[in-house]
Amino acid sequence: MLPFMKHGLDRQTGLNRILTSWKSKDDPGIGNYSFQIITTGYPQAYLYMGRTILWRAGSWTGIRWSGIPKMSSNDYNISFVNNQEETTIMFRTFPNSTDPNGSIKMVVDESGIVHRSLWQETTWVEYWSAPQGLCDKYLNCGPNSYCDPHNLVTFECKCFPGFKPKSSRDCIREKQGVSMCNNGEGFVKLAHMKVPDTSIAHADMNLSMKECEQKCLRNCSCIAYASANESEGGIGCLTWQGDLVDTRTYPDVGQDLYIRVDAVVLAQYAKKNGLTQKKRMLTILGVLVAIMFLLAVPVVYCLVMKKKKENRHSTYSYSADSTLLYFEDSPSRRDLDGTRRNSYLPLFDLRTIIAATDNFSIANKLGQGGFGPVYKGLLQNGLEIAVKRLSKCSGQGIEQFKTEVALIAKLQHRNLVRILGCCIHKEEKMLIYEYLPNKSLxxxxxxxxxxxxxxxxxxxxxxxxxxxxxxxxxxxxxxxxxxxxxxxxxxxxxxxxxxxxxxxxxxxxxxxxxxxxxxxxxxxxxxxxxxxxxxxxxxxxxxxxxxxxxxxxxxxxxxxxxxxxxxxxxxxxxxxxxxxxxxxxxxxxxxxxxxxxxxxxxxxxxxxxxxxxxxxxxxxxxxxxxxx
CATH class of the missing domain: 1.10.510.10 (Transferase(Phosphotransferase) domain 1)
Known part of the structure; x- marks a missing residue:
């Protein structure tokens, strides 16, 4: 699909333009996958394998499909038409585009992946593709639950406010039989959401969001609402009755979705998230004080460190059987395990690592990696560690090394070996990892x-x-x-x-x-x-x-x-x-x-x-x- 090509249904001629895949990279025959706009309820786009829905791109938000991120480039825009004559989408390029006839394309490949690419100088550069991961799979979570991509390690679908798990993927009302019709009920906002399947939604493009809320509140069967138009000053309302399906969160895109809850749940969320005007003022005041404190901390820290440096009496001595320098420092500056505490960069003294590895003895050597040998070590507190001693010819500076270790130390994942800190002394740079007794794969x-x-x-x-x-x-x-x-x-x-x-x-x-x-x-x-x-x-x-x-x-x-x-x-x-x-x-x-x-x-x-x-x-x- 290239600029100025229409995608969708022409009601006057009955022509429905869809994107289909090739059978293979070498066979341009019609393949198994198709990307098409469905007009049932409020129009939205689906990716099919035959007649099976694989992924829902979502409804039109005024600037994009709700399941597709916005472009960072300003070289094009998208027009969406939904009236009695047609329901179509079309890319448009601006006059200052470097290539007005081919600056963007969308393709469905033979493996069932939708790609978007930009033309940059001499080649196509892909900037987005879908589906990606479990949260993009259609109906991966059941009714009234949504998929959170940050939950994929120990996969679990989350229930909407006011709902409780019925199974690992389905949710039901937390309080069955409790009236939510003119009984003090209200709405809880969920941000960065892919709105539920709109095939059962009702759209009213003449209502503001305030009017949309009132409309849903008056209808006792309405359980959620959202905007149907994200464009500047956009007017449009989507409301749902029945189960909410195929919903997920995004880290930085998506829409606000408002879920109907009873008075008790509404009060709980209000207590949890709401702040009175007085509390807001106290919060602002506290932030200002914190900023002033943070600005003063570096100045005080530099003065203290300068004073300590002037008063420090450190001694260095060589080991008889090693060219390593032993660094001796005041014990009061370290914890019992020999580490210096820093929330961003845990540092180990060289003396501690030498003692833990028995001065890097051959008996403690676990192996040799591409960047240097690895040794087993035992700290005084009984913690077993693995010490990767980096090659001195790596060419990486101390500050670059510190920055990289500080970033790596923040990684938290069950499938990644956890780094505990590092040791830096002159040309010596070492990484300290948790010890894995079963060795490597x-x-x-x-x-x-x-x-x-x-x-x-x-x-x-x-x-x-x-x-x-x-x-x-x-x-x-x-x-x-x-x-x-x-x-x-x-x-x-x-x-x-x-x-x-x-x-x-x-x-x-x-x-x-x-x-x-x-x-x-x-x-x-x-x-x-x-x-x-x-x-x-x-x-x-x-x-x-x-x-x-x-x-x-x-x-x-x-x-x-x-x-x-x-x-x-x-x-x-x-x-x-x-x-x-x-x-x-x-x-x-x-x-x-x-x-x-x-x-x-x-x-x-x-x-x-x-x-x-x-x-x-x-x-x-x-x-x-x-x-x-």
Whole structure:
């Protein structure tokens, strides 16, 4: 769909314009997926697989579909017409657009994903796609409940105010039989919501929001209302009777939805959220005092630290068997476990880490990573830790290191190893993590004895857990940086997708990617999987230690997802929200293209463009051969 093309129903001719997918990337025949506007109730857009609804884009809000974020660009606008003659939507470009005939497009691909892209100089750049994740799945939560994307780790649908759980996904009225008709009832506002399915909603485009509230209040069957027009000075009212379905929250977009509650619940929310004018004034006054205090704190802190620095008498001594400096400081400045408390940057004294690791003894060494060795340690309070001692040639400054650690320390996710703090002394930079007694995944996957303990159910659970952890980093962490950005300034979340694809295939197969196949010593594991996939024989490479009762369809699907993640061109790889959706839903998958073959632990790269200045610390070399 390009600018000035109409999408929707022309009632005069009966023509209904819809977007349909191709059968595959190479077959332009009509595929299984379609994106169309449905006029039942108040018009809204749906994504279908055949006749099954996969995702609801929501109702028109005056500037966009309620389930699609606004554009940051001002190069175009959208017009929506809903009258007796037509119900259509159309992109328009402004006169100053760099390319008035092609600045934006919308596509439904063969895997059932809706994409929006902008034309920038010489290429299309995608800025949005859907569906993404469980909260976009149609009716993922049942009646009178809504999906919260921040609840996806331990998934649970939330009930609307005044409702209680009937099951894990459905909700019913908290007080059955209590009258909410002229009995002191009112409305509770929920912000940033995708409004409920409007196929059963009633629209009145002549009412303001105040009039909309009064209309819903007078109708004892009305249980919710929302604006039908978000545009400036917009007038329009949506009201619902019956169950509210297919609703979710957004972090920064969405609409205000008003839920009808009885007098008791209304009072509870008023007590919880409402402030009297006097309390508001006290709050404002308190904020002003806090601001003045915060402005004074840095000045006082600098004066105190300057004074302490002048009075500090610190001594340094060398260990007899190590070049490390021992840093001695006043015990009163530390807690019992040797840490210095800081809510943003937990710092460990070097002396504490040396004692915990027995001066980095070989006996305590857990392994060697791409950025340096890792040691097991034991603090005085009995807490076991893992210490990653970073290479001194990393080139990263102290302030950059502190900033990165402070951001990483804020990450909280069940599928991510928790960082406890860091240790900085001269050229020494160390990361302190929680100790995982079961070691890393590779100690199980690549060990014949341990691998037999991992059945397919456990492996699939591990795969999904890793995917959710990466998804959290990409979507919810403002402090996440991928390695190529940190080391070379080349940022791409698709690089993490590639790494995930490699790991997924290793889990399925039980071998390292660097394993050379006996039939082709130049081919790594990914190349071998790709060859078998093209021969429609990929199940041949599944780990023979798996029980023969494993679900072949699920494993085959995981292999295909893994190959999609390791495709040669980053633009062809799916995003992590799409990967999580593909793992959790039995939808059609596109055919993967040729993967990028990476050989691990070798320096015989044929890529002459690789500069020595950018050699990877963990010796990952990209060898790419293009036929001519």
């Amino acid at each position: 590779d100690s199980f996957i690549f060990d014949e004895t341990k691998r037999s303990c991992l059945d397919w159910g456990k492996r699939f659970e591990i795969i999904c857990g890793i995917a959710r952890g990466i998804l959290y980093l990409h979507q919810d962490s403002s402090g996440y940086m991928s390695p190529e950005y940190a080391m070379q300034g080349l940022f791409s979340i698709k690089s993490d997708v590639y790494s995930f694809g490699v790991l997924l295939l290793e889990i399925v197969i039980g071998k390292k990617n660097s394993t050379h196949h006996h039939d082709d010593p130049s081919s790594n594991l990914i190349g071998h999987v790709w060859d078998l996939w093209r021969e429609d024989n990929s199940m041949k490479i599944v780990d023979p230690l798996l029980d023969e009762t494993y679900p072949a369809n699920e494993i085959s699907r995981c292999i295909q997802i893994g190959l999609l993640c390791v495709q040669e061109h980053a633009t062809d790889r799916p995003t992590m929200p799409t990967v999580v959706f593909m793992l959790g839903n039995d939808t059609h998958l596109p055919s993967p293209k040729r993967p990028s073959f990476i050989l691990m632990g070798t320096n015989n790269s044929t890529d002459k463009s690789t500069s020595a200045a950018f050699n990877s610390i963990n010796e990952i070399t990209l060898s790419q051969i293009d036929g001519r």
